[in-house]
Every structure is written in C-alpha cells, then in structure tokens.
Amino acid sequence: MERRIPTKKEVLAYLKEDRNWGRWGNDDQMGAVNMLTSEKRVAAARLVRTGRAVSLCREFPKTPAPNNPTPAIHYMKRGVRDPNGGLAVDFYGISYHGQATTHLDALCHVWDHNGMWNGRNPDEMITFDGARWGSVEHWKEGIMTRGVLLDVPRYRGVPFVTMEKPIHGWELEDIAKEEGITLEPGDALVVYGGRDKWDEVNPVWGSEPARRPGLHASCLKFIRQSDCCLLVWDMMDFTPNGYDIPWAVHGAIFAYGIGLLDNALLQPLAEACAEEGRYEFMLTVNPLLVRGGTGSPVNPIALF
Numbered sequence: 001m002e003r004r005i006p007t008k009k010e011v012l013a014y015l016k017e018d019r020n021w022g023r024w025g026n027d028d029q030m031g032a033v034n035m036l037t038s039e040k041r042v043a044a045a046r047l048v049r050t051g052r053a054v055s056l057c058r059e060f061p062k063t064p065a066p067n068n069p070t071p072a073i074h075y076m077k078r079g080v081r082d083p084n085g086g087l088a089v090d091f092y093g094i095s096y097h098g099q100a101t102t103h104l105d106a107l108c109h110v111w112d113h114n115g116m117w118n119g120r121n122p123d124e125m126i127t128f129d130g131a132r133w134g135s136v137e138h139w140k141e142g143i144m145t146r147g148v149l150l151d152v153p154r155y156r157g158v159p160f161v162t163m164e165k166p167i168h169g170w171e172l173e174d175i176a177k178e179e180g181i182t183l184e185p186g187d188a189l190v191v192y193g194g195r196d197k198w199d200e201v202n203p204v205w206g207s208e209p210a211r212r213p214g215l216h217a218s219c220l221k222f223i224r225q226s227d228c229c230l231l232v233w234d235m236m237d238f239t240p241n242g243y244d245i246p247w248a249v250h251g252a253i254f255a256y257g258i259g260l261l262d263n264a265l266l267q268p269l270a271e272a273c274a275e276e277g278r279y280e281f282m283l284t285v286n287p288l289l290v291r292g293g294t295g296s297p298v299n300p301i302a303l304f
Helices: 008-016 031-035 038-045 152-156 169-178 195-201 219-226 249-256 267-276
Strands: 053-055 073-081 085-093 103-105 143-151 188-192 230-233 259-262 280-285 295-297 301-303
Touching: 008 219, 008 249, 031 259, 038 143, 038 280, 053 267, 143 152, 143 169, 143 230, 143 267, 152 169, 152 188, 152 267, 169 219, 188 219, 188 267, 188 280, 195 267, 219 249, 230 280, 249 259
Parallel strands: 143 188, 188 230, 230 259
Antiparallel strands: 053 301, 073 085, 103 259, 103 295, 143 280, 280 301
C-alpha cells in the first residue's frame, strides 16, 4: 500500500469503486458473511488447541458516563414460590449503538448518498417497525471464523493510539507481516488500539464523540483487500474524519458488506495473544435474532 494519506476523491473511490455490491447476488442480505462456509468454520475450529477462552465483551453499561448518555436499564423482581421457595426475574433494556456497549452492526445500520448495502434505498427500507433490508436476523446462525488480532500499541511500543497519530492502512499491513499473519478471505479482522489504557490517563474514550482516536479512512483499502467478513475494534473511526463525509471506516458496512463489532474489549485478548505466542484464534459472535434489527448486543468469545 502507498504510505500517504489518501485524498477525498480516493476515499470516495474506496467506498464506491471497491464495493462488493452484487458479488453474492443483487438480492443478497448477508454480505461478506457469505464467505463463512462449512469449510471455513471447520478450519477455524482447528485453531482451538488449549481451550483457553477470552471474552471480548464490556460490562452491560447501566452506569451513566460521558460516553454513555443513554445507560442500559436493569430491573429486578423477587417472588415467592411456596413452600419455602422463591424466584428472581428481571428486565433488560438497552440502546446499544454508541460508544459504551459491545455490539454488532448489521448491514442496514448506515448508508451514504449511494444507498444502503447492495444499493437499496433507506427511505424504502428503514421503517419504525424495523429494517426491511440487511437486518441482523440474516446472521442468525452466528459468525464463527478465524480471528486475527493486529496489536497496534505493541507494534508502536506505546500503551495506546493517540489523536495525533491515528491508525493507517499501511500500518495494519506492516503489523500483520510482523506478527507472521497472512489474512484469508472470511477472517475476522481484530484491531486493538488500547482504549482501556487510554481511559487510565485521558477523558473516557468516546466522551467527545466528535473527537476521538481510532482508524483513519486510509484503512478502508486494507480492509477491502483483506477480504474479511467482520471488523472488530475498540476505538472505531478516527474522528473527525477530515473528509467531510458521513462515514469513513464505518462505510465498510454498506460498501463491502462487512459486519462491524463496535466497542470490543480487546486488552485481555491482546494479553492472551502475547502469552500464547500467536495472533490467530477461533472467534464466535452470536447476535440475538431480532427481525428487522439494526444489530445486536453480543458477547464475542475468542478460543485458543
């Protein structure tokens, strides 16, 4: 890859000329998850050797915070079951898109002036009763594949990514080479930026939605060339994107048909990869089956 910041014209080309529309048929609503064949899942399962499991999920965000303006709701109810017994039931309520909840973005979540995934018109497909196109139920069998972690702080020799130095596509290419990783079609690309280390010495990541460190739009070319089915990240798009466009790296959803797993907890995974001496593993992501849903809270599990 070229080691320079792309122009706006080039970024727009990444989102239009490089898109995957029609690749799996004009009526496809699964996108890059189509690459998860039985053979791909079996190959991922073969990566499980020690049985070590690592959750990539953040805690259910019930506490208000600068990056959590709409905290989740959890109500409890206790009941009696005679003789001398009882039960507890509860209610969960959550607005999961944003910067607090670990969640999966479906293909209907975002779009630009060219339209939604596979060219559908959001005015026709997005209703108050749910999305009619590219919604999360099309991934009801789950996303089970080979995960590959690209550890940016380790490569840089720093605790976390900063505003002054966002993550670029050519850097991800260098990290993969250093880790001895060859990306394969249908992989889950996991990019660690050091979000929790950032929180230790800075205002909480995402507390300023218009200004946050993360992946630069230059990563779009690398993501497309990797042919991944899923992007898992802790820091998300570098903001402001600098191009006056509605979506930078999030545009991989409608352009390439890639699922995005936002707000992943990746520090434990980075530590596990370093201890295991390898940066590939089996990854399982199982969304709720919500017809018309724009995504789902998830608890992703990496297995070594």
